[in-house]
Amino acid sequence: MSFTLKHFYQQSKEKYKLKFITPSVALNHKITWIHLLEDINNCSFIRGGELIITTGLNAGKEDLLFDLASKIYASGASGLILNVGNYIHHIPDSLISWCSQHDFPLFTMPWEIHIADLMQDYCNQIISEERTQERRNSALLQCLTSENDTAFQTLCPDFASGCAVASDHELSIDCYAFVLYETTYYYLCSDIDGFIFDRHCGVSNLTEAPLHLSLILKQAYRSMQVSKIKNTEVSFFKDIGLYYAALAIDDLDVLYQAERLLSPLQDEDIRSTFRLYLEYHGSVQATAQALFLHRNTVNYRIQKARRLLQTYSAEKELEYLFSFYLCDCLKLKELDLLTP
Structure with missing residues (x-):
C-alpha cells in the first residue's frame, strides 16, 4: 500500500507550510520518491510517481516554469512543489489553470522551509x-x-x-x-x-x-x-455454488465421464435450455422467462433432452447439473493448456 499525495499533504501541510493551489485536482496520486529538479533537461531521470520540488533557479521566466511543469507531467511525476520567495515570486494563473485541467497537483512552499527536511521526512516514510x-x-x-x-x-x-x-x-x-x-x-x-x-x-x-x-x-x-x-x-x-466442488476435482477421468454423460445433448438449444431448467430447480416458467421463449417451446426442449439422455430420472437431475459444471471445468483446463 503506497503513500499518496493526500497522506503527505494532510500530515505535513502545517509543518512545511504547504499550500495546495489546484483544489479541483484529486490528491490520490501515488508517490514513489521525492526529487529536487532545477534543470528541465534532467526530466529524463523521472521514472514515474515522483513528487518534484523546484526553486525555479533556472526557470525565472513564466514560460520556462510552465515548460518545466509540462515536461515533468509528461514524464509521469505525481505532483509539483514550487519553493517560492527567492527565484519564484509569482505563480502564473495560466500555470494553475493548466495543472487543474490536466489533473496535476500543484503546491507552494515558502523559501524559509528547508527542502532537505521535507525530502528526508518523506523519503524515510516511503x-x-x-x-x-x-x-x-x-x-x-x-x-x-x-x-x-x-x-x-x-x-x-x-x-x-x-x-x-x-x-x-x-x-x-x-x-x-x-x-x-x-x-x-x-x-x-x-x-x-x-x-x-x-x-x-x-x-x-x-x-x-x-x-x-x-x-x-x-x-x-x-x-x-x-x-x-x-x-x-x-x-x-x-x-x-457447485463450482467450488467441481473446480477441486483434478481427475480428468471424472471430467471426461461428465462430458460423456451429457454427450447425447448435441443440439446447443436443447443443451442450454436443459441446463438452465436444472439451474432454475425445474421451473419451466423461470426458464422460459430467462430465454424469452414460450413455455411450450421450453417444455418441448426439456422432453427432447430427457429422451436423448435415456437414463433420465428426477433423482439424476443433480448429477446432470453437476456434470455441466464439470464440463465447464474441463474446458477451462483445456484452455489453460493452450494458453502460453
Missing part, C-alpha cells in the same frame, strides 16, 4: 512503508506456498479483517498485501468498496481471522476461475 510492504507480501506468499497462516499472524499483527482477490493479470487496487504466485496475482484487501474490477477477477468471503487466510486465498482463486468460465469481470465466492 522507505519504511516499502519495508513494511515487503514483509506483508512475504507473509502472504508463505500462506500460498505452505498454508502457514500462523506466520502471517506473527509477521502482520496489525491485520484485522479483509478478503482476498485473485486475478490472471495485475490490478491497480489499494491492498494490504499482494503477490504474484505462478500465473495468478493475489491481493489481500481490508476493504473492496468502490473497487472497479477488470476482467477475470475472483473475490473471497470476508474473514476476520488471519488463521483463515489460506482458505480465502483458495476461495478467491476458485472464484477467478468461475469468472473465466463465465467470461465476467468478477465472481464472488458466495455466488459460485
Whole structure:
C-alpha cells in the first residue's frame, strides 16, 4: 500500500507550510520518491510517481516554469512543489489553470522551509512503508506456498479483517498485501468498496481471522476461475455454488465421464435450455422467462433432452447439473493448456 499525495499533504501541510493551489485536482496520486529538479533537461531521470520540488533557479521566466511543469507531467511525476520567495515570486494563473485541467497537483512552499527536511521526512516514510510492504507480501506468499497462516499472524499483527482477490493479470487496487504466485496475482484487501474490477477477477468471503487466510486465498482463486468460465469481470465466492466442488476435482477421468454423460445433448438449444431448467430447480416458467421463449417451446426442449439422455430420472437431475459444471471445468483446463 503506497503513500499518496493526500497522506503527505494532510500530515505535513502545517509543518512545511504547504499550500495546495489546484483544489479541483484529486490528491490520490501515488508517490514513489521525492526529487529536487532545477534543470528541465534532467526530466529524463523521472521514472514515474515522483513528487518534484523546484526553486525555479533556472526557470525565472513564466514560460520556462510552465515548460518545466509540462515536461515533468509528461514524464509521469505525481505532483509539483514550487519553493517560492527567492527565484519564484509569482505563480502564473495560466500555470494553475493548466495543472487543474490536466489533473496535476500543484503546491507552494515558502523559501524559509528547508527542502532537505521535507525530502528526508518523506523519503524515510516511503522507505519504511516499502519495508513494511515487503514483509506483508512475504507473509502472504508463505500462506500460498505452505498454508502457514500462523506466520502471517506473527509477521502482520496489525491485520484485522479483509478478503482476498485473485486475478490472471495485475490490478491497480489499494491492498494490504499482494503477490504474484505462478500465473495468478493475489491481493489481500481490508476493504473492496468502490473497487472497479477488470476482467477475470475472483473475490473471497470476508474473514476476520488471519488463521483463515489460506482458505480465502483458495476461495478467491476458485472464484477467478468461475469468472473465466463465465467470461465476467468478477465472481464472488458466495455466488459460485457447485463450482467450488467441481473446480477441486483434478481427475480428468471424472471430467471426461461428465462430458460423456451429457454427450447425447448435441443440439446447443436443447443443451442450454436443459441446463438452465436444472439451474432454475425445474421451473419451466423461470426458464422460459430467462430465454424469452414460450413455455411450450421450453417444455418441448426439456422432453427432447430427457429422451436423448435415456437414463433420465428426477433423482439424476443433480448429477446432470453437476456434470455441466464439470464440463465447464474441463474446458477451462483445456484452455489453460493452450494458453502460453
